[in-house]
Amino acid sequence: MKKTNYAGKRDWKKITGVLLFIVLSFSIVYIIIKMINAPSVISEDVYEKVKSDYALMLLQCIFGIIVMFIPSAVERRLRIDIPNKMEVMYFVFLYCAIYLGEVRNFYYTIPYWDSILHAFSGAMLGALGFGLVSYFNDMEVLETHLSPFFVALFAFCFALSAGAVWEIYEFLVDSMFxxxxxxxxxxxxxxxxxxxxxxxxMKDLIVDALSAMAVTVIGYYSIKNSDRQSS
Incomplete structure (x- = not known):
């Protein structure tokens, strides 16, 4: 009897999503315990994490659990099929940014960790912008065909706008908490x-712009060559 190879049929989107949820949930419990015993102000003799540091970690983990469900909500409400690979990359990004970056302190211990993540997110958002506009561009009910330049421009602006919104979020959270x-x-x-x-x-915004620009330029020539071959 021939054995069936199930390895290639693994739902990596579900696996990475479940692992991310477990990691963030356990991190929340860990952070609450540490925050209870943490000092309220920084000691002049030795630096150690204070309650506000753990409050940031807690807020980030809760935020991460909320936003990890955004792709599935978009798929249900708008009936848009987001590629599984993109959702897996999204979960990996949340893991690297929230758990490794904040909880494991990679932002301070790993050089350029923040810049690496912003380059990754800018490229990912640029690709997502391409996917969204291409989806609507291919809808027959709209009876429109956007030029490759406009598609690339939308993708770039989409990625840069998302990066700006994130910086506004960081500013508001720092100001309030x-x-x-x-x-x-x-x-x-x-x-x-x-x-x-x-x-x-400013470094984050510049890195977002550069990575988004790289993806949109590649996407522009890809769409242009595809239209040239189909004509």
Missing amino acids: GTNMQKFILADGTVLIGQAALRDT
């Missing part, structure tokens, strides 16, 4: 001022 999402406080407690305090935000 006294957290350090914008990294204006160094790991040793030093508070940055002036242009140094703005460097993280």
Whole structure:
């Protein structure tokens, strides 16, 4: 009797989603325990995480659990089929940004971790923008055919807008809860001022723009060559 190979039929989107949910859920419990015993202010003798640091981790983990369900909600409400590979990359990004970045402190211990994630997210959002506009462009009921340049421009603006919204979110959370999402406080407690305090935000936006630009340029020529071959 011939054995069936089930390895190739694994639902990686479901597997990565479940693993992410478990990791973030256990992290929430861990963070609450640590936050209860953490000091309220930074000690002058030795730097250690305070309650606001753990509050940021807790907020990020809760936020991560909420936003991980956005793709499935979009698919149900708008009846758009988001590729499973893109959803897997989305879950991996959340894991790297929230669990590794905030909980495991990779933002401070791994050089350029924040820039790597922003480059990844900018490229991913650019690809998502291409997917969305291509979906509507192919709908027969709209009876429209957008030019490759407009599709690329929309994808680029979509990715950059999403990056700007994220920076606004970081600013609002830091202002309301006294957290350090914008990294204006160094790991040793030093508070940055002036242009140094703005460097993280501007660097993130620039990296988002560059990675989105790279993806949209590739997508532009891909669509243009595809239209040329079909004509």
